[in-house]
Amino acid sequence: MASHEETDVLIIGAGPGGAGVALKLAAAGMRVVCLEQGPWVKPPEHPHYHDEWEIEKQRGWAYDPNVRQLPEDYPVTGVTTPYMMNNVGGSTVHYAGHWPRYKPVDFRKGTEHGLEGTIDWPISYEDLAPFYDENDAVYGISGLIGDPSYPPRKNAQRDPVVLPGKLGLKYARASRDLGWHWWPSDNAVITKPRENREADVGDGNALSGCPRGSLSTPANAHWPYAVRDGADLRTMARVETITAEGGKATGAVYIDRNTGDRHEVRAKIVVLAANGIGSPRLLLQSAQKGHENGLANANGIVGKYLMHHVFAFCDSWFDEPVEGFKGSFGAPLYSHEFYHTDVSRGFVNGFGMQVARSFGPSYAAMGTHTGYTAPWGRKHREFFEGHFANHLMVFMFGEDLPVETNRVTLDPEVTDSDGIPAAHVDYALHPNDIALAEYGIERIFDATRAVGAVETNDTGVLHPPPGWHLMGTCRMGNSPDDSVLNKWNQTWDLPNLFVVDGSALTTGAAVNPTSTIGALAVRCGEYIRRRFDDITSQRKTPSNADAPSM
Amino acid sequence: MDDNPGSQALGESPAPFGAPETTLPPGWGGGFFETGRPRLGGLERPVTFDGQQTAILLAAADTIIPPHPDWPSASEVGIVAFVGRYVTPTGYRNKHFPFAEEDAFKAGLDALGPAFVAGDLEERIDAIARLEKNEDRLFEQLRALVYYGYYSRPEVVLAIRRNVPAGKDYHGPPLPYGYLETLEPWDEETLAHAGGPGTYLETDAVTRVDLSQLSWTK
Numbered sequence: 001m002a003s004h005e006e007t008d009v010l011i012i013g014a015g016p017g018g019a020g021v022a023l024k025l026a027a028a029g030m031r032v033v034c035l036e037q038g039p040w041v042k043p044p045e046h047p048h049y050h051d052e053w054e055i056e057k058q059r060g061w062a063y064d065p066n067v068r069q070l071p072e073d074y075p076v077t078g079v080t081t082p083y084m085m086n087n088v089g090g091s092t093v094h095y096a097g098h099w100p101r102y103k104p105v106d107f108r109k110g111t112e113h114g115l116e117g118t119i120d121w122p123i124s125y126e127d128l129a130p131f132y133d134e135n136d137a138v139y140g141i142s143g144l145i146g147d148p149s150y151p152p153r154k155n156a157q158r159d160p161v162v163l164p165g166k167l168g169l170k171y172a173r174a175s176r177d178l179g180w181h182w183w184p185s186d187n188a189v190i191t192k193p194r195e196n197r198e199a200d201v202g203d204g205n206a207l208s209g210c211p212r213g214s215l216s217t218p219a220n221a222h223w224p225y226a227v228r229d230g231a232d233l234r235t236m237a238r239v240e241t242i243t244a245e246g247g248k249a250t251g252a253v254y255i256d257r258n259t260g261d262r263h264e265v266r267a268k269i270v271v272l273a274a275n276g277i278g279s280p281r282l283l284l285q286s287a288q289k290g291h292e293n294g295l296a297n298a299n300g301i302v303g304k305y306l307m308h309h310v311f312a313f314c315d316s317w318f319d320e321p322v323e324g325f326k327g328s329f330g331a332p333l334y335s336h337e338f339y340h341t342d343v344s345r346g347f348v349n350g351f352g353m354q355v356a357r358s359f360g361p362s363y364a365a366m367g368t369h370t371g372y373t374a375p376w377g378r379k380h381r382e383f384f385e386g387h388f389a390n391h392l393m394v395f396m397f398g399e400d401l402p403v404e405t406n407r408v409t410l411d412p413e414v415t416d417s418d419g420i421p422a423a424h425v426d427y428a429l430h431p432n433d434i435a436l437a438e439y440g441i442e443r444i445f446d447a448t449r450a451v452g453a454v455e456t457n458d459t460g461v462l463h464p465p466p467g468w469h470l471m472g473t474c475r476m477g478n479s480p481d482d483s484v485l486n487k488w489n490q491t492w493d494l495p496n497l498f499v500v501d502g503s504a505l506t507t508g509a510a511v512n513p514t515s516t517i518g519a520l521a522v523r524c525g526e527y528i529r530r531r532f533d534d535i536t537s538q539r540k541t542p543s544n545a546d547a548p549s550m
Numbered sequence: 551m552d553d554n555p556g557s558q559a560l561g562e563s564p565a566p567f568g569a570p571e572t573t574l575p576p577g578w579g580g581g582f583f584e585t586g587r588p589r590l591g592g593l594e595r596p597v598t599f600d601g602q603q604t605a606i607l608l609a610a611a612d613t614i615i616p617p618h619p620d621w622p623s624a625s626e627v628g629i630v631a632f633v634g635r636y637v638t639p640t641g642y643r644n645k646h647f648p649f650a651e652e653d654a655f656k657a658g659l660d661a662l663g664p665a666f667v668a669g670d671l672e673e674r675i676d677a678i679a680r681l682e683k684n685e686d687r688l689f690e691q692l693r694a695l696v697y698y699g700y701y702s703r704p705e706v707v708l709a710i711r712r713n714v715p716a717g718k719d720y721h722g723p724p725l726p727y728g729y730l731e732t733l734e735p736w737d738e739e740t741l742a743h744a745g746g747p748g749t750y751l752e753t754d755a756v757t758r759v760d761l762s763q764l765s766w767t768k
């Protein structure tokens with residue numbers, strides 16, 4: 001490593017955080033290098049055209065990298081099932097694409113209750129709203145404007161809403177009969193074709209990605225255009241250390257996974273976007289002289305306050321067809337009837353009911369989402385005929401409290417294939433999370449029984465939760481006493497080091513986080529574009545009050 | 551376990567599904583996550599079974615999913631070839647679902663023996679039930695391979711379309727066709743009720759709630 005390269009902005013990770021910043025800065029003509037430890041996932045690598053598409057969900061398309069064990073993955077030890085992917089597009093390459101926003105109250109949970117590590121965000125819904133709209137337009141979002149449980153969003157662009165099918169119509173009817181809120185979901189699924197992307201055909205297997213490009217991910221919505229604008233996206237480039245000198249980040253050293261060679265890229269600004277587990281892992285791994293506890297970790301907060309959301313899977317079966325194998329993911333509709341805190345229920349925060357699709361006959365035989373495995377032997381066929389595609393699953397999907405001891409650290413023994421320490425996760429549910437989830441399970445079955453469910457089964461409150469959402473571990477906050485980042489995603493310790501991914505989320509709300517991560521990335525990219533000279537001349541990270549405005 | 555993992559050569563022989571012949575233990579700069587991806591559809595060159603093992607697999611399939619006049623029998627849909635594609639060959643790391651390693655898997659089949667094939671349904675049910683009761687890994691492997699294998703076969707998909715009202719439109723692999731043409735749209739009457747009593751709190755309206763009512767603190 002005798003020499004190094006130089007660039008304006010170095011981005012680590014090609015998922016929603018990194019892609020959002022890269023697209024913005026490349027379009028502005030800035031020199032951008034992005035290091036991504038995984039490859040491009042190519043259309044033939046998806047299982048959708050194969051008879052064996054269902055068993056493949058347990059193998060190369062398993063959600064958990066500890067199960068999937070692809071070469072670009074790294075081990076995550078501890079109490080966790082981290083459903084991440086490591087490739088261009090990040091974990092969106094296997095996400096449902098359900099695309100809700102935070103509500104205004106979600107930015108003020110410190111004011112509302114302040115329990116455990118809960119603090120207010122340093123920004124408001126109103127600060128982020130225009131960036132939600134801008135981000136949505138880049139991804140391509142289908143849905144219906146007008147949900148009264150959100151502020152108006154008159155500038156949001158939407159493709160026509162995805163079709164509900166029998167499943168969606170049934171839960172809509174249940175919600176209506178109970179007088180509950182419900183609304184057709186926004187989804188990161190295009191229903192009209194775009195350049196290089198086909199419109200969705202309701203194939204229902206987005207949790208293994210989408211080879212047609214109908215699922216909106218940075219791999220199809222951002223990177224082709226960022227690269228066209230000059231962004232240097234390097235795949236198979238695994239960052240080993242983020243480097244720093246004199247109170248500033250200077251770049252990163254990465255391993256070219258094709259050759260094993262190490263390279264150094266120096267940059268005026270470094271943007272870390274390696275997800276809520278990967279980013280704290282890299283900061284801790286980058287401990288060096290002057291940063292003995294890891295980079296950006298003088299206050300010891302890096303890795304703490306991990307949130308996943310609290311989950312339970314609730315299956316209901318009907319004596320009539322529901323046809324859950326049909327239709328677009330993410331969700332046909334959601335109910336936010338129980339979203340807001342109502343302390344008379346005995347807990348703070350709330351939950352969403354997110355109506356999900358099912359998969360195929362093997363999924364029905366193997367026990368759907370709740371381990372209700374079909375009996376083998378004489379009773380098998382009767383069970384199968386009564387259960388396959390008569391099934392409706394609802395996620396009980398609640399806001400978990402940010403707890404200091406729920407955290408990401410480095411595993412002292414296990415490493416990835418390049419010798420970099422694995423991430424280790426400690427996560428325990430808080431009693432408030434459990435009370436919330438138990439209440440939520442009952443309400444979901446109130447709804448399905450109201451429309452004729454003949455059988456129900458649930459997982460109980462899942463521990464560990466399915467780790468689709470990796471949040472809070474480098475959170476934005478109000479001062480170096482309570483957070484890792486200021487309100488512009490700058491680390492408190494190094495003004496030219498930004499973190500923009502799920503780890504930046506101060507609280508988790510009770511919604512899927514990707515639309516918010518994307519909006520933050522657009523906002524952060526815009527800030528870097530406009531304030532590049534201010535940022536690069538800062539010797540210390542400014543307070544939220546003193547930071548230059550957009 | 552080799553004390554000097556650096557002396558081992560990775561990738562010298564082809565890895566059939568991401569499981570190199572030699573490997574490093576976790577914590578030694580490798581051990582898992584090392585190379586290769588599991589091939590879609592399983593092994594290009596499946597594990598093969600001898601005559602008795604084949605007969606046992608077929609009998610086990612027909613025990614787990616018994617024959618029925620309206621359905622193709624589990625023993626008649628190529629289940630042995632499917633199993634062979636998803637068993638980990640001898641000498642390779644057993645790192646992907648259903649985690650069935652060739653030697654152990656075959657030893658389990660051999661232990662069921664010719665009596666299993668010769669027995670009537672009751673005897674075969676008893677034998678499988680014993681595996682289940684003893685938490686023998688072979689039980690979960692067989693059940694998973696038979697369920698995933700059987701329901702992946704095109705002739706079974708056709709039977710689902712014929713026999714299961716809720717599955718009349720199911721066409722197997724999600725693509726290329728998708729289901730757009732048979733999905734019901736939102737209708738105006740249903741949408742008229744969308745939103746219900748939904749409201750939101752304005753940013754400035756957020757105030758402290760009464761924390762004395764929390765149930766879990768008591």
